[in-house]
Amino acid sequence: MYNIDSRSAIPVYEQLKRQIMLSIVSGRLDDGDKLPSIRELAAALRINPNTVAKTYRQLETDGFVTSRKGLGVFITTGNRELQSNRIEIFEELTDEYISKAAGLGLTADEIMKGLERSLKGEIEHDKNE
Amino acid sequence: MYNIDSRSAIPVYEQLKRQIMLSIVSGRLDDGDKLPSIRELAAALRINPNTVAKTYRQLETDGFVTSRKGLGVFITTGNRELQSNRIEIFEELTDEYISKAAGLGLTADEIMKGLERSLKGEIEHDKNE
DNA sequence: TCATCTGTATTACTATCATAGTACAGTAGT
DNA sequence: ACTACTGTACTATGATAGTAATACAGATGA
Structure with missing residues (x-):
């Protein structure tokens, strides 16, 4: 599912937010899809429910999801707030x-392939075993 | 010089660390080069000297620089293999x-196409093109 | 109605991040 | 010796990050 590195300098709620955003923009999560419940995802990732709630709250502020009490949190691609100068x-x-x-010495082809790989969510951190 | 975003979820010391590492691995900073003094860089970036000191301390722990009291902080890549850092x-x-x-609301497909278009305009083609 | 799920809110506590200020120690030039 | 740099160390304060525990409110199905 999602991958959390508690030793990272990037906050856990931000790591989770980025991975969910990536799932949405890459089409793995579609309009109307239901995210795991806060408590369920917290248990699966072994993090605190408050941290997941914070992620969901920020995703809702950014227009990626909509929360419904008693029901869950759902993907909403419709009312995303778009900046007028987003192209620039x-x-x-x-x-x-x-x-x-x-500057790192990568060729155009290597850059494209690297981006494509990351967009597909192929994450390779030091995973023992 | 370096660019700090105080609103980023990534800590300031980590932003700075990554940018200096990028300079080193890209070859813009070479063995023996002197980094700006802690107070000087802190003033230029308008951040706290303690934060710069923390960045330098971590860079030293990671073997990228060596601190010398009264003199400054110097790049010490030595015979380190920078290839692994390059990919990371x-x-x-x-x-x-x-x-x-x-976050701007672009889809994965739009990102790929945008990068491809910019790459064609900005990068000199290799000989094997 | 009742049990159980859902999101939401609150308090308490610990650790980290970033700031500010002060002080000390090493180096170099005058 | 004096001055002005350099890195280092320390205390203190406020804002975030993360955890833990509890409680409340809406939705659903038995």
Whole structure:
């Protein structure tokens, strides 16, 4: 399911938020799909329910999901808040990303393949056993 | 120089650490080069000297730099193999890029197409093209 | 109605992050 | 010696992050 590294400098709620966002934008989670319940996901990831609740709350603020008391949390691609200048911002992000990756010595092909791999959610952290 | 986002969920000391590591692995900082002094860099980035000191301390623990009291902090890559760091840093860059783009409301497909388009304009083609 | 699930809210506690300020020790140039 | 740098160390404070436990409210099915 999802992968949490408690030793990471990135907060747990942020790690989880990023992975769920990635699942949504890559189409693995679709409009109307139900996320695991807060308590269920917390138990599965061995983290605190409050931390999962914080993630879900932020995802709702960003328009990715909608919470319904007694029912659960559901994907909502409809009412996402889009910035008017998001294209320009995205192009700046892209230029910056390319610049850094090229500085590392990566070719255009390697950059594309690396991005594709990460978009597919292929995460490889040091997993023992 | 370096870029700090105080609103990011990633701690300031970690943002700075990643950027300095990127400079080293990219070759912009070479063996023996002197980093800005703690107080100088803190003033330039408008962050606390203790935070810069923490970054430098961790970089020293990781073997990227050596601190000398009264003199400064110097790059010491030695005969370290930077190849493993290269991939690790690229994956961190990619994760950051995807998270920001997804936060803008872009789908995985849009991200891939946008990157591909920018790559064609910005990177010199290799000989095997 | 009752049990059991769901999200939500609150309090308490610990650890980390970042800040501010002070102080001490090593190096170099005048 | 003096000054001005350098890294290092320490205390203190406030904001976040994460955990733990409890309670409340809405939804569902027996």
